[in-house]
Amino acid sequence: MGDSLSAGYGMSASEGWVSLLQQRLQRDAPGWRVVNASISGETSAGGASRIAKAVVREQPDIVIIALGANDGLRGLPLADARRNLARMIGASQHVGARVLLVGMRMPPNLGADYTRGFEDNYRLLAKTFETALLPFLLEPIASDRANFQDDNLHPTAAVQPQLLDHVWPALQPLLR
Template sequence: MTLGTAAVRRRMQAQVACWMLACLLALPVLAQAQAAQTVPSGEAKTVLVMGDSLSAGYGMAASEGWVSLLQQRLQREAPGWRVVNASISGETSAGGASRIVEAVVRERPEVVIIALGANDGLRGLPLADARRNLARMIGASQHVGAKVLLVGMRMPPNLGADYTRGFEENYRLLAKTFDTALLPFLLEPVATDRANFQDDNLHPTVAAQPKILDHVWPALRPLLD
């Protein structure tokens, strides 16, 4: 077996595992969703954001983060939508996976933005574990009828080239497997300029938040139609 063939087989196995996981998740999620009330006619549709400190607005007023700015843009450009920001500073994909069922049943979102993984990478979480956690979140969201925007992250090379490449590939593989929208790197427009970051060199500044929203918006906008 060639190296290329082995890589293809590993990818196929990962895809099959993701689909099996989604199927297993479907029954309990759907059962809970059916117990929830139907959204009344005319009620605002919901974008649910499941993220970490990058989406929770770490180091700034809640109204200054890109998710809060998203709510303001929706009021102008997509009336009838609201944002529920369920992001938590320090959140990992495991934490998101543990919260997702309750969140989607409670909020009944039409769109779920999953923006997790940064803390996984900083801790060196095995890639298969991160992939499994994100797959659960996507599967749960889709099985209550929500569209998903998967927002990726990139890691510095200190954990090795294989981990860095595999970390990025996780998002592409999941997006392809579950047929979701994908934004490969949340911090793409600000990452190369140190001035865009707070003193910790991890969290973007207030001034960088509109740039992040402008980056997210083209990927999100089609899901609102």
């Protein structure tokens, strides 16, 4: 469950890190199936409204929740984002799924308190719900402008393997 960063915005569906994950799983951990329920523009509220039906329908063993970037860009109150993500984690765990919470960081334009609180939301939720946490999806590519499309928000197709390599160590223990 993600936003445009996981939906593969600006590239063919097969080039995004989630599609690359399916390919890696077929090679390294056969038997796993990936359902990419990511939607460009998705917020944590949208994910929270979709999660119950999705997990009941799919009965997943693992749910990767990679939402929040659009919340931060819109200045959503931190408590609202935290509540929405908590709903998603709770619904996933309710059907027996293990959760990998994938965090995001915000630029400082909304102030240091918001930026710090935004990042802290992910740590707090991971601790509260005892989920796996990858603190920042874009960590390996964030510092180089060349890794992003012209909008300076969405990674290029060329760096999608790096994103997968970054997610993989956090996901791999959940596959056991």
